[in-house]
Amino acid sequence: MNYGIRTTLDQPFTQTLRAVRDALLGQGFGILTEIDMAATMKAKLDVDIAPQVILGACNPPLAYRALQAEESVGLLLPCNVVVRSAGGGRTTVEALDPHVMVAVTGNEQLGAVADDAALRLRAALGSLGGAAAVPAAQGRTSAGASSDAQAEDVLPGSQGTPASGAVAMPQP
Template identity: 65%
Template sequence: MGYALSATVTQAFAPTLEATRAALADQGFGVLTEIDLAATLKAKIDVDIAPQVILGACRPPLAHAALSAEPSIGLLLPCNVVVRSVDDETTLVEAMDPEVMVTLTDNAELGGVADDARQRLTAALASLTD
């Protein structure tokens, strides 16, 4: 089993980042955190990497259901979605596959939550390439 859902978008980084935020919102996710890896690494250790942002996406009903089934699941939340520039015209968008929660915890009660989250994230990523 892989650990990521992904979409390769034929579009520059900045508009893909905005489109990803919108696609997540369309699927009921809010972005709780945003980490600009390129800026952080430049500021902290003076290295340059291609533009890359981690979005911490959360859909509260899913988070609540997951926490109800597995109180320590907060360690794996929120759903991380990475938007990374490949080149000037190509951006890769990846999301942690929620099914990983089930395999890491060995808690079958998370199955329905993971399925719902996976369907929503897959739809969000698919909308970026339509």
């Protein structure tokens, strides 16, 4: 199962981080948490990693709908969006695919919420204008139909060829 939505931009990390915040806001997401992984790794382990920030994005109406369908879905909230330096003036932005909520919980009632959240996250990442790809869904769709599609779709408005898809992982 692919679990991420990704885009890579030919712009510096700091500029991209600002643009991601604005793009998420434009899709109704506020930023509840912000974790500077580079600063944390330096402070806790005295190691250096490339700049990387995890944004905890929340769209309150979507979160409420998800909580109505699955009482424990808070374990999977908020939507994590990672902005990380890819070197050479490039920055990668990745978001956890909200369909992971359906896969992890097995609750198909979350499907409509996941569809809406994924659409908004794809629109936010697509608005950034980078070379982008959204891995096609695998396994069960929110409607319950089986899908084994392996191809990647380029986000609308993106430039270049699709970036590589996310690697499968058993948990979010």
